[in-house]
Amino acid sequence: MTTIHIPDDALISVEKLQMHFPIKKGFLGREQGAVKAVDDVSFYIRKGETLGIVGESGSGKSTTARALLRAYEPTGGSIRFKDPDGAWHDLTHKSEAEMRKLRQHMQMIFQDPYASLNPRMTLLQLVSEPLVNIGVTNKSELEDRVADLLSKVGLRPENMSRYPHAFSGGQRQRIGIARALALNPTFIAADESVSALDVSIAAQTINLLQDLQEQMGLTYLFITHDLSMVEHISDRIGVMYAGRLVEVADTASFFEQPLHPYSEALLAAIPIPDPKRARAKKRGLVKGEVADPANLPAGCAFASRCPHASELCHMSNPELTETAGGRFVRCHHSADLKLQGANYDQ
Amino acid sequence: MQDETILEIKDLNICFEMREGTVNAVNGVNFSVKPGEVLGIVGESGSGKSLSARSIMNLLPRNATVTNGSVKFRKTDGEVIDILAEKRESRKMRELRGGHVGMIFQEPMTALSPVHSIGKQIMTTLSLHTDLSKKAQVERAADLLAMVQMPKPMEMLKKYPHQLSGGMRQRAMIAMALSCNPSLLLADEPTTALDVTTEAQILDLIMSLQDELNMAVIFITHNFGVVAEIADRVSVMYLGNAVETAAVDDIFYNPKHPYTRALLQSIPRLDGQKRHRLQTIEGMVPDPFNLPTGCVFHTRCAEKMAGKCTSQIPELTHFENDQMARCHLHQA
Numbered sequence: 001m002t003t004i005h006i007p008d009d010a011l012i013s014v015e016k017l018q019m020h021f022p023i024k025k026g027f028l029g030r031e032q033g034a035v036k037a038v039d040d041v042s043f044y045i046r047k048g049e050t051l052g053i054v055g056e057s058g059s060g061k062s063t064t065a066r067a068l069l070r071a072y073e074p075t076g077g078s079i080r081f082k083d084p085d086g087a088w089h090d091l092t093h094k095s096e097a098e099m100r101k102l103r104q105h106m107q108m109i110f111q112d113p114y115a116s117l118n119p120r121m122t123l124l125q126l127v128s129e130p131l132v133n134i135g136v137t138n139k140s141e142l143e144d145r146v147a148d149l150l151s152k153v154g155l156r157p158e159n160m161s162r163y164p165h166a167f168s169g170g171q172r173q174r175i176g177i178a179r180a181l182a183l184n185p186t187f188i189a190a191d192e193s194v195s196a197l198d199v200s201i202a203a204q205t206i207n208l209l210q211d212l213q214e215q216m217g218l219t220y221l222f223i224t225h226d227l228s229m230v231e232h233i234s235d236r237i238g239v240m241y242a243g244r245l246v247e248v249a250d251t252a253s254f255f256e257q258p259l260h261p262y263s264e265a266l267l268a269a270i271p272i273p274d275p276k277r278a279r280a281k282k283r284g285l286v287k288g289e290v291a292d293p294a295n296l297p298a299g300c301a302f303a304s305r306c307p308h309a310s311e312l313c314h315m316s317n318p319e320l321t322e323t324a325g326g327r328f329v330r331c332h333h334s335a336d337l338k339l340q341g342a343n344y345d346q
Numbered sequence: 347m348q349d350e351t352i353l354e355i356k357d358l359n360i361c362f363e364m365r366e367g368t369v370n371a372v373n374g375v376n377f378s379v380k381p382g383e384v385l386g387i388v389g390e391s392g393s394g395k396s397l398s399a400r401s402i403m404n405l406l407p408r409n410a411t412v413t414n415g416s417v418k419f420r421k422t423d424g425e426v427i428d429i430l431a432e433k434r435e436s437r438k439m440r441e442l443r444g445g446h447v448g449m450i451f452q453e454p455m456t457a458l459s460p461v462h463s464i465g466k467q468i469m470t471t472l473s474l475h476t477d478l479s480k481k482a483q484v485e486r487a488a489d490l491l492a493m494v495q496m497p498k499p500m501e502m503l504k505k506y507p508h509q510l511s512g513g514m515r516q517r518a519m520i521a522m523a524l525s526c527n528p529s530l531l532l533a534d535e536p537t538t539a540l541d542v543t544t545e546a547q548i549l550d551l552i553m554s555l556q557d558e559l560n561m562a563v564i565f566i567t568h569n570f571g572v573v574a575e576i577a578d579r580v581s582v583m584y585l586g587n588a589v590e591t592a593a594v595d596d597i598f599y600n601p602k603h604p605y606t607r608a609l610l611q612s613i614p615r616l617d618g619q620k621r622h623r624l625q626t627i628e629g630m631v632p633d634p635f636n637l638p639t640g641c642v643f644h645t646r647c648a649e650k651m652a653g654k655c656t657s658q659i660p661e662l663t664h665f666e667n668d669q670m671a672r673c674h675l676h677q678a
């Protein structure tokens with residue numbers, strides 16, 4: 001059993017986080033096993049940095065983010081969060097009332113800007129709702145705060161009496177961001193928050209998030225399936241596969257040389273927006289499909305698709321272990337492998 | 347229509363009459379496809395790319411009106427069909443759909459029937475377009491599933507769509523689209539809903555089948571990476587206009603239209619260079635009820651010329667190597 005070393009400037013540390021959803025079957029609803037959506041996930045996020053989490057659908061990235069804010073009750077492990085005064089809180093043992101206070105500091109931005117805003121509330125109501133929740137009731141104070149927040153995210157404060165339907169997808173995403181910023185949080189989890197947007201609008205939103213990070217010293221957990229986006233925005237990257245974190249590394253070294261065979265497969269699969277490089281690319285595509293988190297194999301979940309798998313990989317599940325340069329990898333053979341990164345200039 | 351083209355869309359205009367006004371969804375789109383060529387159509391949502399593709403099948407929504415233009419398709423026996431002049435349900439159109447033109451969609455779960463097995467669905471297409479015996483149909487269906495690299499094709503015939511994963515469903519849909527050896531395959535965002543590793547597998551499959559069967563493909567996507575990997579020619583659409591059409595290398599290395607250039611700069615690239623900010627395109631896509639006058643892109647264009655771009659609709663300018671762009675910058 002290895003525990004990860006938490007640096008002093010960490011804001012969040014997650015240890016052996018586990019989120020299992022029971023599968024109930026039959027008339028009596030007997031438990032017939034569990035979907036291991038998140039299993040043994042450990043990582044930390046330093047203050048002011050952006051940790052990008054990539055993975056395919058069903059790999060547990062969104063569940064991790066939601067469990068982090070205690071939108072789900074984790075079934076195991078611990079989540080620790082440092083509040084602005086420097087005190088550590090173990091979120092897994094907090095009551096709902098205590099969590100309510102802490103959530104001022106931790107907020108979330110969602111993927112679908114059409115589903116995440118109440119269509120019957122005006123911008124003023126939407127953005128001021130978090131403030132009202134903590135007891136701000138003075139109307140002019142609320143209006144001032146909302147106007148300030150709206151201009152911060154690039155929306156016109158005059159529009160605060162309008163409803164969400166009057167805004168485009170990109171603008172709605174900005175409303176979601178303004179709402180998340182209302183309580184001056186230190187940490188924001190952005191769950192696929194630009195995936196539903198068109199290319200040119202996504203770029204605007206990413207720039208906005210980066211500007212806000214600089215101005216307010218925000219810490220981000222950025223969840224996406226888009227590796228080029230994650231390379232652009234993240235300081236460090238975590239890769240998830242079938243509910244487990246298989247690799248964590250700083251962005252530059254990850255793209256130069258990944259340590260886990262699944263990371264290599266992901267990098268090889270990204271379509272490159274450059275026809276000459278795309279033609280020159282000889283890619284080794286992984287066969288098969290993602291393992292089912294309701295029915296995980298005994299060994300490494302990637303073993304059945306992995307070109308480097310040995311007997312050991314099918315038998316036992318490797319631990320997430322720290323290697324040189326503060327990188328983490330979950331693979332029996334990572335030390336012997338020389339994997340291919342995103343070779344930039346060929 | 348030129349001799350060697352298999353499909354030609356000319357000056358196509360499609361509009362919708364709505365209570366709030368008229369939406370001109372497609373405004374004068376031109377493109378043609380040669381046999382065995384892969385044409386990529388890229389554009390943001392609402393640019394009219396799917397609508398243009400559906401006009402090829404004569405399957406426009408009922409409230410859409412074609413105000414101008416033609417869509418012509420050349421069958422392998424040389425007969426040219428004027429698609430928009432045909433009735434939606436005419437014998438010729440039914441023969442064309444599935445027989446000469448195959449189509450695959452973004453969401454296989456909604457495109458496949460949930461209550462028929464994969465085998466049954468492929469065999470229905472075969473019995474409509476061929477006179478194979480029942481036994482021969484089963485064999486052909488299994489061959490098709492083997493061709494799209496489905497494991498155990500004979501067993502797969504009996505499966506229903508809900509029993510398959512997303513990638514497998516997409517493979518089944520490709521098998522169905524290819525069942526009658528179409529000379530043109532329409533692919534409308536077929537990999538958008540898939541994960542990256544599955545997407546790469548499906549793209550590889552489409553490419554190898556295209557090569558093997560020498561069919562033409564129209565591939566609609568919003569992802570420039572996908573276009574770079576599979577297209578021979580690319581058409582870039584913005585607000586119902588094909589603003590630029592060119593060979594894939596010219597689009598990426600020598601784009602003529604400011605919109606193409608701006609789009610290419612706004613995608614994050616894996617190139618190991620840490621850039622502080624992404625380039626963006628100013629503003630947002632205009633409201634389709636009030637299209638800008640003149641060039642539709644002028645409201646967001648960094649190179650707009652006052653007076654000209656705001657009032658005159660640019661003509662199509664032709665360059666070397668069949669490159670075309672609709673922009674005043676290139677007009678004398």
